[in-house]
Amino acid sequence: MGRLNNSELLYPLFVTWPSGGIQSYIYQRVNYNQGDYDSNFKRWASPLYFLTDAVESVVRAPVAWAESISWFQLGQDNDVKTIGDEIGCVKSRPAYSCVTLRGRDDRPNSDEIWYWSPVGIVGRVVTIPVIDAIGQPAWGAMLSRTHIVMRKPFNAHALAQTQGSLDGKGDLWYLFNAISEVINELPEDERPAITIIGHSMGVIVVNQILRNFPDLPYRNIVFMGGATSIRDTLIALGRVTAEKPRPNLRFYNLSLHQVAEANEVDADFFGTLSKGTLLEWVDRMFTTPATFADRTVGKWINAVMAHGDFLDSRLQMSFKRFGLSCAEPLKHGEFDEYEPRPRCAELRTPYWHPSFWVVPEGP
């Protein structure tokens, strides 16, 4: 808890949920069946699923390689540059703002070196079909977990034995219920304001909180590289403003630079994974967006294209695109990093600091 201004002190609440990738994939294959939990069928049939995934990765390999090449081309596309820079960063859209590059691109050269190295190229020949086969179930399991925090999974076996929590609320729901109860007891001028920040898939959880508890005194809603869809975001924000106008509430949507988004290389894996952030993978590989509004809100290109969808919102909104300096997030996983970056002379601003959410005014 730290001093904030003369009358406010910050009280942090950090919610962690099980989001490991490999663990999610195994969980999906041995435990979870069409919304039912502890599925006996799935438990015994899981070897068949693992085997099928292995076969699928081989059979679909040519498609996976071809798609990967097309996505790579998409990342280099002139349209991306035009939408990202010339449409997204113009003054006629006051809610949209971009950190100017001033010729800087501090992304590490080693990423590209690894990516085009023999290790990277041969590695991708193997990993691309494997991720094509197992990525979707892993994503499905992680997605179900973002819902399970608010609504415990249906458990047919427990229900049949009339045991287990039948009201079905996840424990995060109880936390926000406790917050809601206390806030409602307080006079309006003593109610604690709420700043809620989600990173990547955490934004999916945030949207659920907003939908379930729309009346809480939110002051700032901050999405950092949100992996939720534009459609879900519009619904959740619409719920918050449905009952009454919220003049003190601001919504901030933060995105990486579109070049960093499309060309991210995970150096921890020596360039052996396909290029692009998790959001790129979600839009291209893990989901099949029915319309544009089903793409992720955290990608700058998507946020720019969704300009018209957000026009009807009754909220004050701010869409920010970061630049490519080492003082800013250069990769999807870096939004919540704030420690000094090695070999970077500038310091990073922590994600909970308001100056992180807006573009600083030029000199």
Add this chain to the structure above:
Amino acid sequence: MMCLASCVKPQPGPVTFPVTKERVLRASCDSPYHCAREIEDRDSCDRAVTLAEKASTSVIAINERGSYSPVFFTFSDKCKREPIRQPMPGVNCKDNEGPIAEKFTDCFVEHAKDIMKKVKSPPKGKTYHLLVFIHGGLNTEQPRLERASSTPTEFSAMPASLARLWAG
């Protein structure tokens, strides 16, 4: 593949978070722009305890079934300190009747109420501003607990213009 057994039937239970010297060091950013480079050995236990005390009322861990997982903050043998434990049925929370998941939920509801009691009673003349953070996917247990436990929240150096922005 390590989780295969626990993935089959994960039950509510505690997670352990060792508060090591390295973790205390990483959590040592007292203002947005300053992080310590080294911590004296004689200070590290006290700082570990301070970190754990603060984090124990701030970190909320939820498991695969949507149930609360109490976090047990443990210290090195050198510190000779008992772990700081979030409430857990049968350990430091009433062990109600019923299925285990409901016991954990009951315990968590009390824990959440206790947290909110603190939020309801700020120092005189002040109000609390709740900062809720929810991390992203592809995070394994210890790194996500480390990030949640170590994020500093001191703003003594915040310029007035930013404070106004924050305050809306």
